[in-house]
Amino acid sequence: MADGEDDFSQLPLSDQFIHKNWKARKGGYEAATKAFDVAQTENDPLVRQFVSDSGIWKGVVADSNVAAQQEGLAALCSFLQIAGKDGCTRTRKETIAPIVEKGLTGRPAAKQRAQEAILLYIELDKADPIIEELLALLSHKQPKVIAATLGALTAAYHAYGCKTIDPKQTLKVLPKVYGHADKNVRAAAQELTVEFYRWLKDSMKPLFWNDLKPVQQQDLDKLFEKVKDEPTPRQERLLRTQQAAPPPAAAVAGPGGGDEGYEDELPEEAEDLELAVDVMPKVPKDFEERLGSSKWKDRKEALDELHTAINVQKMEEGPFDNIMRGLAKSMKDANIAVVTVAANCIELFGRGLRRSFAKYRSTVMGPMMERLKEKKQAVADAIGSALDAVFASTSFNDCLEEILEFLKHKNPQVKLESTKFLIRCLKSTKAAPELAQVKSIADASTKLLTESQEVQRNAGAEVLGTLWKIMGDRIMNAHLEGLDEIRKTKIKEYHDAAEVKAKYKPKAAVPPKPAPAAAGKRPVGKKPMAKKPTPAAAPPAEDTAPLAPKPTSRPGVSKLGPPKSGLTAPSGLRAPGLAKKAPGLPLPGTSTASPKRQGFIGAPATRELSPEEEDYAPPAAPKFGLGRGLAGRPLGKPAVSEAPPPPVVSGLAAADRAELDELRMEVERLRKQTEDLRSDRTRLSSQIHELQNQNAQLIEDHTRDVLSIKAKETQLVRARSDADAAEQLVATQQREVDRLKRELSRQIRATSPAPYDASEQILSDTGMNGSVGGRFGDSGYEGAAVGRYRASRTYGGAGAASPGGEGKENFSDGRSSKLSPLRGSGSGFRASASISSSSGGRASPADMGASTNGAESWKRAAEVTQNLKERIALMKAKQAARNQGQ
Structure with a gap:
């Protein structure tokens, strides 16, 4: 293995x-x-x-x-x-x-x-x-x-x-x-x-x-x-x-190493760690359309849905321009519920977008501050919170100009709420205002001290007290001069109670001065190193004594004041005293300095130099004397080697000083130009806001006028249609009236004279008291004659006359019948009587039939007459009713 x-x-x-x-x-x-x-x-x-x-x-x-x-x-x-x-x-x-x-x-x-x-x-x-x-x-x-x-x-x-x-x-x-x-x-x-x-x-x-x-x-x-x-x-x-990567600047500057600086950045780091949420998918697609609805409930529901969608701690940037314009327009809404929800939405946008919200500040800040005129505290609080969120996402310099403009507003409520907003800004800002801004704030606040309302005066005093806490006594004393003791006491109370985050730190008066001083000190630091290798004797005391004190006793002669004072300060000893310790020492025989430089040292010092010579000769002598004073023993070589630089440095310092003065003047001029441009910008911005408000008002007036014109046109169309209908009705009624008039005239002609006059005349002529048949017995013929007469009168006499020419003559003409209505009747009666008498007092059957037909004609005539009377009465009643209606 x-x-x-x-x-x-x-x-x-x-x-x-x-x-x-x-x-x-x-x-x-x-x-x-x-x-x-x-x-x-x-x-x-x-x-x-x-x-x-x-x-x-x-x-x-x-x-x-x-x-x-x-x-x-x-x-x-x-x-x-x-x-x-x-x-x-x-x-x-x-x-x-x-x-x-x-x-x-x-x-x-x-x-x-x-x-x-x-x-x-x-x-x-x-x-x-x-x-x-x-x-x-x-x-x-x-x-x-x-x-x-x-x-x-x-x-x-x-x-x-x-x-x-x-x-x-x-x-x-x-x-x-x-x-x-x-x-x-x-x-x-x-x-x-x-x-x-x-x-x-x-x-x-x-x-x-x-x-x-x-x-x-x-x-x-x-x-x-x-x-x-x-x-x-x-x-x-x-x-x-x-x-x-290099460590953070704050960590390097930490007093105990790097930990303190890192700890200072932890809050910002924790803020950056919050997750940004994309809210655009949650915003209603028809938000703009619903926000422009004429019903306030629809507008409020759209804003409520937007509020729910953007209610996050941190949100990603997105195309919110149209939404911001809609929210700014909602600040002018007549319904305060809509205004409140819109202000809450702006607050969420400001806190969610943070620094990214700065580009929308100009869109929403002006309308919000204009709506501060609302007296309901709930609405004012909602707008105030939204303004605080806007300020937190921007800076004091961005908001100050607009705030100062609204401090001059004619509405007291707007002026008061704008002052409160300025106070909150001063307390929460981390950067102290600039001196020019301090002056603008102090002037505006001093004017508030003269307001008639106490709450306005207190607000102005609080602004001055808070500003005093930030800037300190030295700067604010100039702005508080001229105020009475009562107002100063009030301002002092607000100063003591104010809690601010910023503190003014004055800058160095002239930052370029340390650089020339350091450049002048650099040769002094090199002197001992150059003097030690080649020590040399100093000139006689009577030559050096008058020259040593010149740089300090006559500082105005040289053009480089600060470097000379810097050179004499470290020695702590007077050059004449040091020169007396080494009298009679010769100058060094072996020197690296050029003859020209040695000539500077060998220049006579017992006589007073002319102004022309002071610009060139004296600087070499102080260097020589100072070299001995700084070293503590007579050293010649370093003094000789360092004699030439002072004139050059002096010339550069004078040029630097002249350039510095020019730069200061240029800075002052640019500052004035900046202030002028800022004032112009403020004025133009106020004009822009006024024009925007006027434009919005004109648009509203135009819309209202257009709607009014449309309403008038609608009314006019309706009136024309009503007039046409009335004209048609009048024409119809007129035709009906004409028709009735024609019919009335026709009926009047047909019924004049009254038929019963002839019968009464006949009855009166015959002497029969209501009974014709009583005289003649069987008086059928006489009744028939009367009936024929009435029928002839009723129907124009056509076909009702006797066979003889007399009857036709009497009943054919109306006027003749009216003039002598009984003449024909009498003839007929006499004829009837004669016929009756010739027949032996009895009527034939034909005569009886004629008498029956006459009675029926009589009845028909009476009925027609009665109907005509009723129609005439009805027509008169209608005419009277029409006259009353008119």
């Missing part, structure tokens, strides 16, 4: 990896582990061999022998450590699934090494490919593989954190895992969910929480309570890219 083992070790490692004998494979894995550990770089031939032959690792991690597999996983870990990103990307597709199926379900030692291999795969490149491979294994047939996969995911998120590994895709598949029949799988899923909760808290719930059963939600809530108060965890392992 020993010989066989020796033979195994003599085989190449690649042959040992695929050997049939598990001991040969195990020995090859161990030898490879040692070889990878001693390799220097990823370009080592052995490393490159196994990178090229990446398929061999699939059999290594899935070795059928558990002992060999354990060593194979160790060899893979060593290989990944040295192979780097290239070895990771070439082997991970072949090895991840076998590692989970064989390694994570094996012995504890193999499980530990398999877990380390997965973490190394993530560390060397990125986590997304590994997470995808692991999520694919959640559909495995064996429950133990699924549980092992969930454990690997938990370890990965625990080590690298949810900021490095995106948790969205994992959270979305959790409900499927919770529905597994195996309890170990469900338990592993709960551990993974708790790990997510440590990092994300409640922001992870929108992705999967509603897909869980109520019982599962209750169980998870109990587990969440145990870790709810724990601080947000920190990333334990770093990717190779993170290891190569």
